[in-house]
Amino acid sequence: MSNINMSKEHIENARMLIRQFHNILPVKVGSIASKLGVKVKISTLPTGISGEIKKEDNTYIIKVNRHDVKERQRFTIAHEIGHFILHKEMIGDGIVDDALYRSKLSDRLEAEANKFAAEILMPWDLIKSKIEEFRDLKNEELYEALSKEFEVSTTAIKIRLGKL
Incomplete structure (x- = not known):
């Protein structure tokens, strides 16, 4: 099987897992992260930074800015889950997203993560x-x-x- 097919299979498996959390509102985004094996930490991040995802000691960790409102934190977690599922091979030393969900990644990849976050939460x-x-x-x-x-x-x- 090619990497592209494995990637599509990986994404579909993640979507199936996420759908299990679509029976109660609000969607439990922290529980989704946990089920995916991703830790979420509410952290003090620099001004203008909403969140980041990094791999530390074989564990992926999402850090969310503690100063953002709860709704923003929830979207940030979902956005970073989007990067984890869609762009895992690009995370490297980490993806840091500013308040407009921009990072060193292309606008297309950020838009993909935003769309995925919307699918998770809404x-x-x-x-x-x-x-x-x-x-x-x-x-x-x-x-x-x-x-x-x-x-x-x-x-x-x-x-x-x-x-x-």
Whole structure:
């Protein structure tokens, strides 16, 4: 089997594992990391740095900036899980993401990690279900209600819904 097929298999296996956590909101992103064998540490990071993933002693560790709000921390963890699953071979000495989720990696790879993070935290089937549940809410009220349910920012919800 080629490396590309193994990589696709690896990604699909990770997605299947993640789907196991899509039955309760908010999605337990820390538990997903743990199940993947990745440790999460809430840390003091330099201003403007939201998170990083590094390999230390054969263990991958995600560090999340303790000064960021909870919703931001959750997205950062999911984003770094995205790097772990999609770009593991590129982590090397570590990937450090700033507040706009930019790193030394290309914009394309950062966008892939962001999209994967959105899939982890805001799965479409749960979004559709919640939109139906909140059918009386419109626009900002709907985005606020969804952001509370999913414990993500309203900006993350709007991006996921294609409103930004």
